[in-house]
Amino acid sequence: MVRARSEERRADILRAALEVIAERGYRGATLGSVAERVGLTQQGLLHYFPTKEALLVAVLEERDRWDTSGGRDRAGWRLDLLESLVEYNAMRPGIVQTFSALLGESVTDEHPARAFFTERYAQVRSSMAQVLRLEYGERLPSGLTPERAAPLLTAVMDGLQYQWLLDPAAVDMPAAFRDFLHLLHGDGPRPGMMGS
Amino acid sequence: MVRARSEERRADILRAALEVIAERGYRGATLGSVAERVGLTQQGLLHYFPTKEALLVAVLEERDRWDTSGGRDRAGWRLDLLESLVEYNAMRPGIVQTFSALLGESVTDEHPARAFFTERYAQVRSSMAQVLRLEYGERLPSGLTPERAAPLLTAVMDGLQYQWLLDPAAVDMPAAFRDFLHLLHGDGPRPGMMGS
Numbered sequence: 001m002v003r004a005r006s007e008e009r010r011a012d013i014l015r016a017a018l019e020v021i022a023e024r025g026y027r028g029a030t031l032g033s034v035a036e037r038v039g040l041t042q043q044g045l046l047h048y049f050p051t052k053e054a055l056l057v058a059v060l061e062e063r064d065r066w067d068t069s070g071g072r073d074r075a076g077w078r079l080d081l082l083e084s085l086v087e088y089n090a091m092r093p094g095i096v097q098t099f100s101a102l103l104g105e106s107v108t109d110e111h112p113a114r115a116f117f118t119e120r121y122a123q124v125r126s127s128m129a130q131v132l133r134l135e136y137g138e139r140l141p142s143g144l145t146p147e148r149a150a151p152l153l154t155a156v157m158d159g160l161q162y163q164w165l166l167d168p169a170a171v172d173m174p175a176a177f178r179d180f181l182h183l184l185h186g187d188g189p190r191p192g193m194m195g196s
Numbered sequence: 197m198v199r200a201r202s203e204e205r206r207a208d209i210l211r212a213a214l215e216v217i218a219e220r221g222y223r224g225a226t227l228g229s230v231a232e233r234v235g236l237t238q239q240g241l242l243h244y245f246p247t248k249e250a251l252l253v254a255v256l257e258e259r260d261r262w263d264t265s266g267g268r269d270r271a272g273w274r275l276d277l278l279e280s281l282v283e284y285n286a287m288r289p290g291i292v293q294t295f296s297a298l299l300g301e302s303v304t305d306e307h308p309a310r311a312f313f314t315e316r317y318a319q320v321r322s323s324m325a326q327v328l329r330l331e332y333g334e335r336l337p338s339g340l341t342p343e344r345a346a347p348l349l350t351a352v353m354d355g356l357q358y359q360w361l362l363d364p365a366a367v368d369m370p371a372a373f374r375d376f377l378h379l380l381h382g383d384g385p386r387p388g389m390m391g392s
Binding site: 022023024025027028097100101102103104105106107108109114117118121122125142143144148149151152154155156157158159160162163165166167170171176179180182183184186 | 218219220221223224293296297298299300301302303304305310313314317318321338339340344345347348350351352353354355356358359361362363366367372375376378379380382
């Protein structure tokens, strides 16, 4: 019972931290503002997360857990699941905002999330290449190898998120991502692509 | 003579601001740290830029001027010039770092660069569509209209920059961008694409 309450509180803190990072970025976020949002003193929060960096690491891990929810880990990704992930992301701007703000900050000097993102991208590119190899073999119909298509697939997902966060009415993120999958597949004009 | 010295000083301040933003992000940057880097007091810096936001706006304008240097404005872009721009960016990580850090921060709440980036992206997508229309007409060989290809072209440029900044040895940004141009063109395997 005590354990359950403690885990619940931990989850509350992570949710609050995600919100505060989305609003102010990690550098602008303070432990005090996270504690206040969840109704704890800063001392109380430090009981769960002894440093701001420990909280950040937990936030990043939590976010990745959500992406791979339902028992699927990255090794089980398929191209059509990626399409669903982008559709899912389009329904949760807060999470995408947290991710995009952190990714942006991570390229500044000595940022605590830098190593996480560097490692994450190496893994993501490798998983993407695996997904593409399962679907297409050693060469996509468009002529690219899985290893050369993987960074493009990843870049499109990230880049579309910024455009969509800045102007959701102007950018249909899932439709644009589907357009890119058709380009990757190299299957030329399709009925769904005839509109502008 | 006095005027020339003042403009030189202004350019020094902008350069220092670019560096500080690349290192710490805009939220982490202080006017004091910019002043110190350029050998001014904070009061002296305020003579040139009365607020931190005014300095940010000048930095963003300056960055865009560089992109369109040599008398070309965006209306004069061509696809092969975009390729050169990406190659040029791969030689100036500091500028790309400033841009990427600011883009990341701009999606946080009430960020002073948010309106700039929202407006900029609407313009960039429109210019990209224009470039693609000049090259391909109303429909690309891959089947997309210029308006549907434009956000993808933009997303690939931004997304590749993050991967490249985090791990320059793992991501050949100009080569990946050329791969994407071939996908857009929809011209299938090419000799240059046969390597992995």
